[in-house]
Amino acid sequence: MTNEFTDVRMLDNFYQTSSFFPMPVVLVSTLTESGQTNLGPYSLCFPHVVTGGRDYAMMLIARGTSNTAQNIIRSKTCAINFIPDKKKYMKNCVALGYPGESTEEKMKNSIFTLLPSTRSNGDDVRHPEIVKEAVQIFECTWDESHPLQDNKELIEYHFLLRINKIIMKPKWYQCLLKGKGFPRIPIDYGFRDNVRFWFTKHSSPYKVPIPQEKSNSFEMVKYACTRFDPEVTWEDEACSKILKVPSIFLKKVISGIVKEAKKEGLTVITPEFMDKIRNKRSGG
Ligand SMILES: Cc1cc2nc3c(=O)[nH]c(=O)nc-3n(C[C@H](O)[C@H](O)[C@H](O)COP(=O)(O)O)c2cc1C
Structure with missing residues (x-):
């Protein structure tokens, strides 16, 4: 066979109609005019600004007439709730995703538990409630620019x-810090026909190590240092001092340094502190 691929006709909603496209399933909570929280299921919700140290952002694509879109335009606030992968949750998501229903109507059928937002109310801005069952939540503000x-x-x-x-949830936060253990979160398969959405079940994630021969980049070491313990920050020059540590030992070395820092009550690891530890270890 000369041509191993077939052309697919591109239609509106090409990610559903002309392809298989893995996506998250999130519940976006927003505030109605009367102050009730609305939950809308969304899959077109991806990281959009991911570097620069601040102003990180997500992109949400929503039908302009949806409750979610109208609420965000009016109140400028929302929360992205990542719910676990359970069939009963996906069933309820599909029910909450039926277009044209008012918040009052649809929320009667919601099986999700709502909790107050964790954002401070000091500025008098009201925020939508969040979903108790969620694994993690991004509380967001719309950037109108x-x-x-x-x-x-x-x-x-x-x-x-x-x-x-x-x-x-604290349990998953510990897993994030240790890089061990993953929540089961749903994947929308993209493809849908007129009557069904399709979600995939997935097994435990598996790891693929970065090839050993690639030496540590500064970014990789900085990333490993930064994420190790949220209470301890690292100066760039301190990270540079462990660039040559083989990657399989990197975590152990970072852990030892953080332990020493904590013993001394330090919250910032400086190059001077790294030198001090090295001297101590080499008996200097
Ligand atoms: C799993 C799932 C994913 C969905 N993803 C999107 C999406 O990314 N964008 C969108 O406009 N509608 C999406 N929908 C349809 C909306 O949920 C639907 O328009 C619904 O009416 C939105 O609720 P709301 O009006 O309360 O905001 C999705 C529906 C389901 C069930």
């Missing part, structure tokens, strides 16, 4: 959502 539409005829709205806070 980003264009809402690419094209005035499009009915899809593009919301650049600045992340104010990420909160997580």
